[in-house]
Amino acid sequence: MEGASTRGVLSHLSLLEVQARNRGSQVPQQPSRVKELKAKVEALTSQRDQLKAELQIHKKLQKLRAPADKHEEDGEDEEMDIDSKSSELFHLMARHSELTDLLHAHNLIGGYDAITTNGGKGMCFSLATEYEGVYLDTYNLELNLKPKVRISRHNIPPFIPLNSLAEQSDLQTDVGAFLATVSQHLNAFAGRRQQLKLVKEQHKSVEVMESNLLCSILVLMFTVPKDKTPLLCTLEYTDHTRCLPTRVHLNCHDKLLPDSPNWKKNCSLLKEVPVHRALMAIKKDSDIV
């Protein structure tokens, strides 16, 4: 009978009374709660407005981007009623976003300028060379993609062993690796050639006795200040992917000179620093004329 009394009308009434009392105690919190909620609503609304505006701008920018991206004609521009001042800004912003995307894509394909040819059956890559911040020659390489990946035309000089490099890296699966190796060889060659050019320009007292097309060997004649002794220096660049020599060899009538501590230091300098700059240092130390 006890259980029945808790579920009876009276118990229900007492429950309601408790609830009413509780709600009553909450009433003073409501204004601040309302304020909170109102503030939140305002913040959310302004955020929504901001996002809407950004979306609009983005849409407009998309429309302003180069026609190559979309097949839209000038007629679309009329939909946008933007005044001239902000239109300039919009155009600049569109251009900026276009260029950033282009740069990103350029980096994705390894930094080479590439273009498809022959209706997609071929690709032509442009390999630039540079040394010490100066752009040198650009070489081009065309590949046929179907039925197999094959080298088609190019203007890479014959002393760069293109065919053996193609055999070493699997052309069918990893064109990127092949291009990276070719670019490495070309850049190293361009660097060595540029160093030779600078040696001839900047160091007239040094005579170039021998060089070759690949610039993989350089024989220089130094004049030692004391007695004007001639000193023959051979630089061998056996690693064709590097701009620095792998071996430096000295020849002199005076057999003791190459073994002197100064010249031992100079030899290691020539292996670590590009030759035209190494010669500057050697001259400064008055080891050569």
Place this chain on the structure above:
Amino acid sequence: MDNSVKHLLQRLIRRIPASMLKSTLDKWGRLTAENRKSLDFTQSKWTIAQELVSICEESELTVKHITELEMIYITENPNQGMWHTFQLVDPEDDAHSVELMQFKEQFKSHLSELKRNVSVKIKKHTDEAVWIRVAWGDGLSRPNHLKATYVVHYLQTPYVFVNALSSKHKPLLLQALTLSTKHQQIKAANLSGQKLTALRDLLMRQYQQVFPTKYPSPLPESDQSISKLRIEKVQAEASANRHRMAGETFGDGTLPALQSAVFQLETKFKDPTNEAMTQRDEPFICSVKFSSSNLLESLRHCAASGIASTPVTPLLSSIPLKGRNYFVITDNVPTA
């Protein structure tokens, strides 16, 4: 100086054009200043030759010096005679590090092993070309300096250019070259002509090739002065396309002055109206030769103007692409 040497000198003087004689002799540097002053270049060549013979006799110059003079003359004026190209294949691992001294020693020793009594002179030119002069003798006779062979090779490239090589001496020379450049084989490259500079520029790609690019540089308007707004070239686009394709195939600007191309046809005769010929089983052997003062520029013009259809047929585009000007064409496929 014996008669053969005198004869050699006289022939050489006759060969050198009068306009180049003085400068070549100066480069030679074997005549003293007073000798050079005493030579009167307004005289006839015959007289100059006679004077030179006596000067050389006085200075006790030998055949070695005369051949030096010949080499200087040919090196400065290489576009004479007929040059044939060979290609070295299958390089060994250290082929890429062969340097000049090594090559010189090896070539001389290999050649003298193969044939005694040869006179070899090797000189490096300023453009890194290695020039070799070989005068051939045999076991019994002295080297014949009147018919010397000249060879030009750039180290670390596969190409060798040869002039005045008899079939008798060919295998010896080619073997010496193969061994001294550390390759395993050498084969004919099917490129020949009078102008060494043209052959070299073509193979070394020393001319302006054109590659497809996304951002073509704008071509300068060539006839802006006479452009009239109302004249519109009806086929402007087609013409521009032809020019572009011709440029991409052959190149831009001045092209290496190749002077001929020969297509040796060994194909069956095809003429439905001539049964007598078509009935034959054997292929019809025919040789087609194109000649021009600058063949590549002529062919480019043919393609650009529409005389030759574009895209350029592989028969013609193979000339710059493969760097050869002799082709044998059979019924199956043009042999590569």
